[in-house]
Amino acid sequence: MSWALAIDTSHHVAAGLARDGVPVDVEVVTNSRAHGESLMPCVVEVCRRNGLTVADVDEFVVGMGPGPFTGLRVGITAAATLAHLADAELHRICSLDALALQWGRAGAPQEFVVASDARRKELYWAQYRDGVRIGEPRVGAPEAMPPLPVAGPIPETLRDHITLDPNGPDHIDAASLAAYWRELPVAPPEPYYLRPADATVGGPPKSALPRLKLR
Numbered sequence: 001m002s003w004a005l006a007i008d009t010s011h012h013v014a015a016g017l018a019r020d021g022v023p024v025d026v027e028v029v030t031n032s033r034a035h036g037e038s039l040m041p042c043v044v045e046v047c048r049r050n051g052l053t054v055a056d057v058d059e060f061v062v063g064m065g066p067g068p069f070t071g072l073r074v075g076i077t078a079a080a081t082l083a084h085l086a087d088a089e090l091h092r093i094c095s096l097d098a099l100a101l102q103w104g105r106a107g108a109p110q111e112f113v114v115a116s117d118a119r120r121k122e123l124y125w126a127q128y129r130d131g132v133r134i135g136e137p138r139v140g141a142p143e144a145m146p147p148l149p150v151a152g153p154i155p156e157t158l159r160d161h162i163t164l165d166p167n168g169p170d171h172i173d174a175a176s177l178a179a180y181w182r183e184l185p186v187a188p189p190e191p192y193y194l195r196p197a198d199a200t201v202g203g204p205p206k207s208a209l210p211r212l213k214l215r
Contacts, residue, residue: 005057005082006178007043009035009075010067010095010124011116011153015042016174017050021182023175025050032117035071039078059088061181063095063172065192066124066137067116072191092187096126096137098177099152101184102169104131105176112165113145115152123158124194125150133185139194 004018013035016026027046029038047053062079065072083090099114108131115125118139125145126137142161151168 002058003052003056004059004061004178004181005043005047005054006061006063006174006181007039007075007079008063008095008098008172008174008177009039009071010063010065010172011071012171013038013042013071013075014172014174015039015046016176016178017046017052018175018179021179023173023179026173026175028171028174032071035074039074043078043082054082055086057082057086057088059083059091060086061091061093061178063098063177064092064187065095066118066139066194067095067192068119069193069195072193076191091181092189093177093181093184094126094133094137094187094192095172096124096152097133097184097187098172098181099169100126100128100131100133101180102173102176103151105180106167106169108151108168109149109165111148112168113148113150113162114168115142115145115150115154115162117153117155117158118195121158123154124192125152137192137194 006016008014013029017024027042060083096114111129115123118124124139127134142158149165150162
């Protein structure tokens with residue numbers, strides 16, 4: 001018996017379990033600004049419900065975004081730490097690819113777009129044909145996306161600009177990600193931030209002393 005635990009914090013906080021390639025259970029916190037305090041309780045709870053500890057997990061899967069810098073970093077760091085402590089493998093997956101896989105299993109159209117909230121009235125998005133991503137994930141205004149059916153965790157305020165498909169997923173199912181990650185391409189080790197962090201290192205401190213005029 002093999003257990004896999006998937007973590008994704010590209011939007012909501014989600015932790016899911018799969019056993020021998022079959023989705024088992026998931027725990028979600030929908031507050032998209034509470035990643036730091038919510039993730040580990042999610043992991044502990046989904047394991048507890050299934051009679052496990054993190055040490056019983058055989059492999060870990062993590063969504064690499066795209067997503068906001070801080071929330072995404074919380075999930076990636078936690079997954080890497082847990083995998084290291086459990087001496088288990090860590091598998092990195094593009095979060096948009098996970099959404100595309102869910103939609104494909106539910107009967108997605110031949111061509112479609114999956115997207116998620118990037119804040120600032122923009123979306124992270126990627127285009128797919130026959131379930132395969134075309135190019136790299138992008139970030140931009142909804143109007144810039146191709147005129148194709150769209151699914152994903154998209155704010156109500158941005159839905160007037162897209163063709164939202166009601167049959168598509170509106171969140172990542174972490175249990176499905178834990179079960180089916182082998183069907184997805186491996187993501188690079190660097191997360192899909194797509195934007196610089198909001199908080200940056202400042203320049204050298206400015207002197208508060210008045211400048212002296214030299215004669």
